[in-house]
Amino acid sequence: MLVTWKYRPRGTFLDSLDPRSRWITSFLILFAMVPIWHPYVMVGYFCLSMTQFFLSRLTWQETKRVWFFIIFLIVIVIGLNAIITGRGGPGEIQRLEPHVLWERSFNILGATWTPNITVEKIGFGITQMFRMMGTAVLFFIIPWTIDPSKYGVTFSGMGIPYRFAFSMDLAFRFVPTLARDFATTVDSQRARGYEVERLEGGLITQIRRVAPLIVPVVMNAIVNGEDITNAMDLRCFGQDKRTWIGKLQYRTRDYFWIGIGVAVFLGALYLNWGLNLENFFVPTWFYGLFGVVP
């Protein structure tokens, strides 16, 4: 059985919006930011996302685990990747003359690898982090702030065929279900003396050592999937037409909210092609932080 995210109505402005307008505006803002690499614009984008977060009135207590996870992921994966390799953008780093802060050569199997850290890479990494944080904050509040009973009708109301819309509804609820099942499996294996925190041996051994956690969870997910399919078949799912008892209706506030999304999107287009503010650059003051003269 699928469990739902911890949604509860909070009486906020966001709660009162049609979920479709929430999704549409979020995607408009996301798409607006795709072609832009300008660090100041990216900070603005992050602030916009945070404004929505504050409007949701979610508390730190409720969301702290997600924050930790996102920050960890972004810092490690995006941040370090950008700093060490300078990759992740359409070659912006290469266009700038590098100001090297640290450099070292390694000999690996006869080949020389020379990673370095430059002021430009740090600037680019930070910009990337703002982009990813902005995007994550834009979307991770959705499970807490959209009624799970409206997932299906929302997707369907956005023009997605109902079979696919219902699958998305199930997929959304699959995530917390997986977390619950994983916790139960961890407990089951701990009861057999398994110590999650004591993974010994080389990489292959360690991967084999997590099999007791991964295999039951995956197998359960497959069995649950079959159960759900059968339960849906037994109640006539898959006809040509389907009714959703949840009713959605756009109101003035929804048009206002979508209007914000459209404005951001058009604004980004103007920044990009009108003002040519799309490219990445390193502000002069940023060089100063490292005692470097550009």
Add this chain to the structure above:
Amino acid sequence: MLDIIKHVHHTPRTLMTAETNALPLSIRDLKFTYRIREQAAIENINLDLHPGELMLVAGASGSGKTTLMRCINGLIPRSYRGKLEGDMRLFGQSLADLTMAELSQQVGTLLQDPERQIVASYVVNEVAFGLENLGLPREEILPRVDEALDYLNIGYLRDRETFSLSGGEKQKVALAGVLAMRPRILILDEPLASLDPASAFEALELFRHLADEGISIMLVEHRVDDVLAIKPDSVFYMENGREMYKGAPDGLMAVADYHRIKLPAEYVLQRARSEAPSVFTPAVGENNGAGPQLLAQFKNVTFRYDKDLPNVLQDVSFDIHTGDIIAILGPNGAGKSTLVKHALGLLKPTSGEVLLQGESTRTKTVAQAAHTVGYVFQNPGQMLFAPTVQEELAFGPKNLRMDAATVTTNVDWAIETVNMEEYRESPPLALSYGQQKRVSIAAILAMRSRLLMMDEPTAGQDYWNYRAFMDSILQMPGFGAVIFITHDVDLALVYANRILLLADGQLAADGPPAKVMADEALLRRCRVLPTSLLHLNLKHLPQTGRLMRAEELAHAIG
């Protein structure tokens, strides 16, 4: 009569061409062979189901009950492929001519575990699900949803999240979802499996009521004893995929093997008199004449999952000594599983203390506690992972750093105990649910813990199998104490020498079965209902001095 039932008497739109006076269901020479198997799962099945008939379909695990139900509700051959032969007619129309949607409107199915049936997030959406799929107008769906909820007296659950419901509530919500579609035939596949005794009885009464109102019902259940209380109109008894008996309930007693299905105690008593007396002597706690030793202590344990949530356990105190065979009984949601998880340290008390052989569980890791406490979880699928049964069983002992020779000895002993020798090299995940359950128990047995705890060890097992392994576990030397959570009153009565009754997170009773079970008012308060075996035992208690199984009682009272 409510609308939900009135429509049963109408000719359905999808069956306008069917014969007007035809039976709701008629099956002739039905045979089905699953694609992956050579042997037929069921064959030579013939039965008729009349309007308003409540038919009990009985049989042990593997008798073909579930396959028969799948043939009727259309999952065979649509979801489960294989070779289907014979003729099945719904109101005179061949099932083969009906689409799944047409069939599902007429044949409603309630699965064994409501958790496997519920797909929506909220009760109202769950009950409406089928009607939404039929594309009915919203204005028609909502009244039908309310009607189904009101009919089952669960209107108050309408806006609740489905995953937060208790087992009994989930069962009723799943049934409401089926009834909202106004089926003319109901298939109920072991619907009592996850319910506490009182909820199970309420569910049975409801099924009887539905049949009396005109719905034809096929109730699959191996707890024959319980179902007979609601006077089914007929019985269809299966063994090894074949029909063994068809007819009035009374006739079943003569043909059914009471070792395989649970018959009323009076019948077992009569028939067991002519058999050799059975002797059951548990070996739990044997310590060469030394007195009982203290294994674990619960001291004023209070627990809640979150500071904003209510207490699940409230000031629970009791001791576990060697020799104790404790059954924990109580309604769904009483805190039984939460309680036993404390012994292993999987949960730590919010206040109070749990001591394991004198040491607080707060100071031990779960792995350290696992040396003393073996805990068998309810669902085997959440722990099985190894490529063979043997490797699965060796996992625990290896984690406890036992030497290779001890691991082999323990694994051999555990496999033998649960009677799974022939499956030693089989992948556990490919076994049936009942077999997986036995592997999960063996996996804990192999760790040779002093204190064995089992959460619903008999769930999903048939009567024959669970009795066999309970006998075997309790007769094995080596365990200091055994604790099991169960909804099966007779299991507690037969095997336990001490009963803990839990209600609303508090200990309502703790004592020997003869004392606790004699207080019927207390039992009912804890949603535990006396069974025919209990009544019989209490009647002869002055003579026998203790509670016992019907076969033993037959010889004890002469």
